[in-house]
Amino acid sequence: MSELPDLILLLVLLAIVGTWLKLSRAREQATREARQQCRQHGLQLLDESVGLRSLRLRRAQGQLFWERCYTFEVSIDGDDREPGRLWMTGQTLTGLSLPTIQSHLPGLMAEHASPPAESNVVPLRPRLHRDSSLH
Numbered sequence: 400m401s402e403l404p405d406l407i408l409l410l411v412l413l414a415i416v417g418t419w420l421k422l423s424r425a426r427e428q429a430t431r432e433a434r435q436q437c438r439q440h441g442l443q444l445l446d447e448s449v450g451l452r453s454l455r456l457r458r459a460q461g462q463l464f465w466e467r468c469y470t471f472e473v474s475i476d477g478d479d480r481e482p483g484r485l486w487m488t489g490q491t492l493t494g495l496s497l498p499t500i501q502s503h504l505p506g507l508m509a510e511h512a513s514p515p516a517e518s519n520v521v522p523l524r525p526r527l528h529r530d531s532s533l534h
Contacts, residue, residue: 442473
């Protein structure tokens with residue numbers, strides 16, 4: 400009679416291993432997508448990895464899908480770490496959030512510039528290095 404509990408335990412373990420393998424493949428796909436998006440936008444993907452931040456059900460076109468949110472860190476100029484996020488459903492990129500910088504403002508120094516009034520984007524400024532010596 401102990402065959403039924405053993406069978407149930409085996410099925411639960413197989414379900415856990417299958418879910419872990421599926422999420423591992425999805426994470427690898429998210430890492431490739433983050434690398435491609437960073438390359439496309441001129442950013443450096445730091446640590447060459449992404450981390451699963453959240454998992455939620457989304458309704459699209461009358462169907463429910465699992466949407467995964469991954470976080471990662473990028474560098475704009477090699478001296479900073481900025482957060483990035485991407486959302487995926489299956490193997491499809493459904494959302495992307497990357498940092499931006501305001502590179503050149505004619506007649507104004509970038510550290511004193513503000514975005515145009517109609518914009519809701521807050522630009523990041525490159526860091527100014529006052530002293531590069533070690534203390």
